[in-house]
Amino acid sequence: MTSTPLTRSEAKDLTRRKLIRAALAILDEEGEAGLSTVKVAKAAGIAQSSFYVHFKDMQELLLVLAEEGGARLRASMREARRRARESPGDLDLHRETFRIPLESICRHPELLRIQLRARHDPSSSLRGFATESAAAYREHHAADLAALGYTADDERDRRRLEMIADGINAATNALAMGHLEGRYPDLDEAADILTALSRGALRWLKATSAKPGPAADQAADQAADQAADQAAGPAEGPGSA
Amino acid sequence: MTSTPLTRSEAKDLTRRKLIRAALAILDEEGEAGLSTVKVAKAAGIAQSSFYVHFKDMQELLLVLAEEGGARLRASMREARRRARESPGDLDLHRETFRIPLESICRHPELLRIQLRARHDPSSSLRGFATESAAAYREHHAADLAALGYTADDERDRRRLEMIADGINAATNALAMGHLEGRYPDLDEAADILTALSRGALRWLKATSAKPGPAADQAADQAADQAADQAAGPAEGPGSA
DNA sequence: AATTTCACCGATAGTACTATCGGTGAAATT
DNA sequence: AATTTCACCGATAGTACTATCGGTGAAATT
Numbered sequence: 001m002t003s004t005p006l007t008r009s010e011a012k013d014l015t016r017r018k019l020i021r022a023a024l025a026i027l028d029e030e031g032e033a034g035l036s037t038v039k040v041a042k043a044a045g046i047a048q049s050s051f052y053v054h055f056k057d058m059q060e061l062l063l064v065l066a067e068e069g070g071a072r073l074r075a076s077m078r079e080a081r082r083r084a085r086e087s088p089g090d091l092d093l094h095r096e097t098f099r100i101p102l103e104s105i106c107r108h109p110e111l112l113r114i115q116l117r118a119r120h121d122p123s124s125s126l127r128g129f130a131t132e133s134a135a136a137y138r139e140h141h142a143a144d145l146a147a148l149g150y151t152a153d154d155e156r157d158r159r160r161l162e163m164i165a166d167g168i169n170a171a172t173n174a175l176a177m178g179h180l181e182g183r184y185p186d187l188d189e190a191a192d193i194l195t196a197l198s199r200g201a202l203r204w205l206k207a208t209s210a211k212p213g214p215a216a217d218q219a220a221d222q223a224a225d226q227a228a229d230q231a232a233g234p235a236e237g238p239g240s241a
Numbered sequence: 242m243t244s245t246p247l248t249r250s251e252a253k254d255l256t257r258r259k260l261i262r263a264a265l266a267i268l269d270e271e272g273e274a275g276l277s278t279v280k281v282a283k284a285a286g287i288a289q290s291s292f293y294v295h296f297k298d299m300q301e302l303l304l305v306l307a308e309e310g311g312a313r314l315r316a317s318m319r320e321a322r323r324r325a326r327e328s329p330g331d332l333d334l335h336r337e338t339f340r341i342p343l344e345s346i347c348r349h350p351e352l353l354r355i356q357l358r359a360r361h362d363p364s365s366s367l368r369g370f371a372t373e374s375a376a377a378y379r380e381h382h383a384a385d386l387a388a389l390g391y392t393a394d395d396e397r398d399r400r401r402l403e404m405i406a407d408g409i410n411a412a413t414n415a416l417a418m419g420h421l422e423g424r425y426p427d428l429d430e431a432a433d434i435l436t437a438l439s440r441g442a443l444r445w446l447k448a449t450s451a452k453p454g455p456a457a458d459q460a461a462d463q464a465a466d467q468a469a470d471q472a473a474g475p476a477e478g479p480g481s482a
Numbered sequence: 483a484a485t486t487t488c489a490c491c492g493a494t495a496g497t498a499c500t501a502t503c504g505g506t507g508a509a510a511t512t
Numbered sequence: 513a514a515t516t517t518c519a520c521c522g523a524t525a526g527t528a529c530t531a532t533c534g535g536t537g538a539a540a541t542t
Contacts, residue, residue: 008487012488030363031362031364031365032362032364033274033362036528036529038529038530048529049490049491049531050490050491051530052530052532054489057530113361117358117362119357122271122272122275123271123273124274159425159430160430160434163430163431163434166415167415167435167438168412168438170412170414170415174410175404175408184400189400189404192445193405193445195445196441196442196445197412197438197441198438200442201438205437249517252519253518256519278501279499287519287521288522290501290522290523291520291521292501293500293501293502294518294519295519298501
């Protein structure tokens with residue numbers, strides 16, 4: 001209720017934040033085509049011409065948006081790694097690995113939506129941001145997969161690992177979007193499916209890898225397989241052929 | 242060299258085709274934001290105002306584009322099914338299932354690019370088309386997976402199968418785009434990875450399915466596993482635990 | 483207290499585009 | 513041969529937006 005006496009720079013910064021917030025909301029709701037200095041300024045509660053007190057043009061605002069989006073992304077990835085390290089035991093590790101990114105997307109769905117739109121749009125100012133984000137996610141997933149016991153030795157294996165990470169990443173996005181659209185109510189189920197997909201890929205990767213890898217790795221894999229099978233419920237025995 | 246004496250309606254239809262072609266090219270190269278009656282008409286070699294002889298507005302042209310895209314999509318899916326039926330033996334079936342869509346995408350990459358862009362863009366006139374296409378692809382993949390030996394019995398299993406198809410579909414698109422962008426030179430490798438992903442998912446689906454399914458299904462699965470393992474090279478034995 | 487700074491304002495010139503309108507000439511019809 | 517049709521044209525009114533400019537008043541500085 002009490003009036004808040006802001007200094008001039010504080011007030012300016014507040015207006016700037018309002019502009020950024022308004023732009024993000026419009027970007028998410030109407031897409032990049034819906035963005036205009038008129039709409040953004042009006043939504044932020046200032047005159048259209050005052051937009052230029054804060055940004056050289058819309059392109060500059062989008063750049064700031066992309067930088068902040070990137071920072072939030074990196075933070076959420078750090079957070080994910082931290083949680084993964086603290087994650088309870090071997091049994092949950094694999095599944096946690098996929099549930100964490102899903103949750104992270106669902107906490108800020110607009111980031112992914114904007115990224116997915118801009119990724120292949122030549123007219124988008126955010127294309128660079130989208131491409132970098134996609135690459136970052138890909139690397140993140142590749143590191144996750146590596147943490148699950150597989151390390152690539154030669155170029156072919158590295159490329160394969162990247163492709164798998166790319167595929168899993170795309171599947172993660174698709175399932176998260178499906179969840180947000182209400183098609184897949186249960187995120188845990190989505191995590192299960194990503195786990196199953198990745199286990200198939202890792203199994204194949206190990207089976208066809210240049211170097212079979214030390215026995216320890218294989219033992220770890222077996223353990224993970226067993227754990228997953230147990231967690232899944234009544235298991236089909238892996239081999240009677 | 243000889244002049245081609247076209248009737249009036251033939252000439253009109255030709256111009257219409259030119260407009261559609263020009264719009265598709267601009268849409269692919271510059272995105273939906275780059276489309277304007279000025280550019281499209283100029284690219285088609287007519288005056289801007291003549292655009293309206295053929296279409297009520299740009300929206301109508303985009304609708305026609307979407308319809309034609311949808312038709313091409315359905316045709317390529319029919320073609321894929323035909324080829325899959327004619328496909329040689331059990332060994333290649335699983336792999337063919339994934340190579341065919343990859344090839345189909347790479348033959349008309351602009352269709353997927355446009356679809357991926359429009360899919361989550363509220364401002365896009367093509368959003369409906371993109372959503373329908375995505376659903377069609379999803380169903381296509383779900384049918385493919387079903388053809389590989391799995392049929393869903395209850396609602397949970399059907400939803401799971403849809404999620405897996407969604408994930409595999411997203412991965413297919415991602416790998417195809419990566420191929421087109423030059424990151425993954427070999428489409429066969431991409432098909433291998435999709436195969437591996439789907440085998441993991443199907444394995445899990447069967448292991449956790451409500452009804453374990455008839456023995457025949459399981460036998461077929463075992464055979465597919467063996468075939469894939471043989472094709473893959475020196476196999477890691479499935480179980481020594 | 484006097485002066486300076488500056489965030490914000492309204493007005494507006496300039497740009498890009500859409501969609502309409504009357505005119506034209508060759509094809510089609512009579 | 514005379515008449516009608518119509519695909520296409522140039523001109524233009526209308527719309528939406530960008531980016532600049534001079535003005536204003538309160539905060540900040542002197």
